[in-house]
Amino acid sequence: GAAEAAKAEILDKRRRHVGPNLALFFQDEPLHIVEGRGAELFDAQGTPYLDCINNVSHVGHCHPRVAAAVAAQLTRLNTNSRYLHAGLGDYAAELAALLPAPLEVVYMTVSGSEANDLAWRVAAAVARRADPGDARPLHVACVDHAYHGHTSFCIEISPYKFKGPGGGGRLAHVHVLPCPDVYRGQNLDGRAAARAAIATAEASGGRLAAFFSESILSCGGQVILPEGYLAGLYAEMRAAGAVCVADEVQCGFGRVGRAFWAFELQGVVPDIVTFGKPCGNGFPMAGLVTTRAVADGFASGGMEFFATFGGCTAAPACGLAVLDVIREERLQQNAAAVGAHCLARLRALQAQHPSHIGDVRGEGLMVGIEVVTDRDPAPALAAALKLHAKRAHRVLLSTEGPYSSVLKIKPPMCFSIAQADQMVAALADGLAALEASPTHKAALLERNAAEVAAVRERHARLG
Numbered sequence: 001g002a003a004e005a006a007k008a009e010i011l012d013k014r015r016r017h018v019g020p021n022l023a024l025f026f027q028d029e030p031l032h033i034v035e036g037r038g039a040e041l042f043d044a045q046g047t048p049y050l051d052c053i054n055n056v057s058h059v060g061h062c063h064p065r066v067a068a069a070v071a072a073q074l075t076r077l078n079t080n081s082r083y084l085h086a087g088l089g090d091y092a093a094e095l096a097a098l099l100p101a102p103l104e105v106v107y108m109t110v111s112g113s114e115a116n117d118l119a120w121r122v123a124a125a126v127a128r129r130a131d132p133g134d135a136r137p138l139h140v141a142c143v144d145h146a147y148h149g150h151t152s153f154c155i156e157i158s159p160y161k162f163k164g165p166g167g168g169g170r171l172a173h174v175h176v177l178p179c180p181d182v183y184r185g186q187n188l189d190g191r192a193a194a195r196a197a198i199a200t201a202e203a204s205g206g207r208l209a210a211f212f213s214e215s216i217l218s219c220g221g222q223v224i225l226p227e228g229y230l231a232g233l234y235a236e237m238r239a240a241g242a243v244c245v246a247d248e249v250q251c252g253f254g255r256v257g258r259a260f261w262a263f264e265l266q267g268v269v270p271d272i273v274t275f276g277k278p279c280g281n282g283f284p285m286a287g288l289v290t291t292r293a294v295a296d297g298f299a300s301g302g303m304e305f306f307a308t309f310g311g312c313t314a315a316p317a318c319g320l321a322v323l324d325v326i327r328e329e330r331l332q333q334n335a336a337a338v339g340a341h342c343l344a345r346l347r348a349l350q351a352q353h354p355s356h357i358g359d360v361r362g363e364g365l366m367v368g369i370e371v372v373t374d375r376d377p378a379p380a381l382a383a384a385l386k387l388h389a390k391r392a393h394r395v396l397l398s399t400e401g402p403y404s405s406v407l408k409i410k411p412p413m414c415f416s417i418a419q420a421d422q423m424v425a426a427l428a429d430g431l432a433a434l435e436a437s438p439t440h441k442a443a444l445l446e447r448n449a450a451e452v453a454a455v456r457e458r459h460a461r462l463g
């Protein structure tokens with residue numbers, strides 16, 4: 001019909017004029033979404049889809065209060081941060097109030113990538129200033145399978161990319177800590193991992209200037225760090241002179257329910273916190289928060305910091321509205337309650353399908369389901385469940401983790417109990433359909449083994 005023709009035309013234009021390696025969700029049957037509200041998306045025919053994965057539309061798609069705040073600012077003034085305007089200081093002060101001391105100085109950027117890139121410049125400046133006589137090159141550490149952004153530096157510290165399809169491999173100044181795997185009981189000691197990275201950095205003639213990590217590993221597969229993991233790790237890193245950067249681009253702003261920032265669950269205070277995605281509810285804004293001492297170290301070189309759109313007048317207007325909505329709609333509390341409900345329902349499902357749901361883990365509305373076969377990653381099975389949820393239930397899920405075998409649930413924070421039940425029902429039905437079709441299931445299991453072997457080969461070659 002007409003809708004299919006319109007979709008084909010959009011796809012055709014995209015194929016001809018948009019970068020070919022820009023990915024689409026559901027590559028073979030992409031969705032044409034035209035509207036969003038709360039945790040729901042609507043296609044061109046008005047068909048609703050339940051969005052279980054968009055952690056950017058943090059307070060709900062197109063939240064009217066946020067949209068109105070941005071629109072009002074755009075119709076009055078939107079310029080760079082070089083004129084006095086109350087919003088920037090107000091937003092920075094509100095962020096500082098939400099963070100533990102001594103984190104209190106804010107730099108605004110446009111994307112999470114830029115925030116992490118800037119964090120590296122800050123860390124490098126601090127390292128050089130701390131010991132100007134030390135001529136060793138500056139090295140950096142990160143956690144395996146992490147993604148920190150798309151700038152050149154961020155790709156260098158994103159094993160998810162440099163060991164992924166088309167990846168160029170690890171560079172010599174980058175040291176990768178193994179990803180803790182609580183489910184399989186591997187690499188649980190943060191202190192030991194830090195010591196090993198520091199030792200390899202020093203053995204190769206460098207000094208570590210920074211350690212980057214998310215406080216819950218999202219691309220790594222929704223990995224909840226073992227208790228005390230970052231505390232020991234940070235202590236070792238700091239003793240070696242490295243600045244500790246917490247990437248809260250995905251897990252910040254109340255998503256984890258029990259805390260406003262995920263690093264708080266680990267009982268640590270980072271030297272730099274980078275943030276992005278959720279802070280603007282879809283408006284492009286991001287940044288970092290650091291201590292007065294670190295900021296002064298960065299500034300002392302004399303170079304100005306300026307980003308045309310970082311902290312532009314509309315950004316703090318948007319960011320302040322997002323913070324208001326989080327508070328007024330008690331979205332952090334909702335994340336805790338609905339997240340706990342998801343975990344309980346999913347664990348009940350796991351008890352019914354123990355051979356294919358290996359692990360259910362999460363904090364608040366940051367939940368992962370590890371799809372397995374005999375405890376081995378089962379990417380083909382995970383992909384089939386995702387596709388079934390979309391086709392039969394219009395529930396949008398996604399996969400991540402080193403083998404793309406972890407189903408992720410990171411919906412807008414207004415996700416309701418009823419919507420959580422809808423998501424669980426889609427998965428339950430998908431698992432039941434699988435069990436009812438042994439030949440389909442056998443074919444998927446065969447594909448799992450091939451996909452896992454291919455990933456392992458690539459990781460061994462590029463790590």
Ligand code: PMP
Nearest residue numbers: 111112113147148149249250276
């Ligand atoms: N850090 C993390 C943890 C992310 O998930 C992302 C984006 N997926 C980034 C950084 C980069 O953010 P952006 O895409 O806004 O540059």
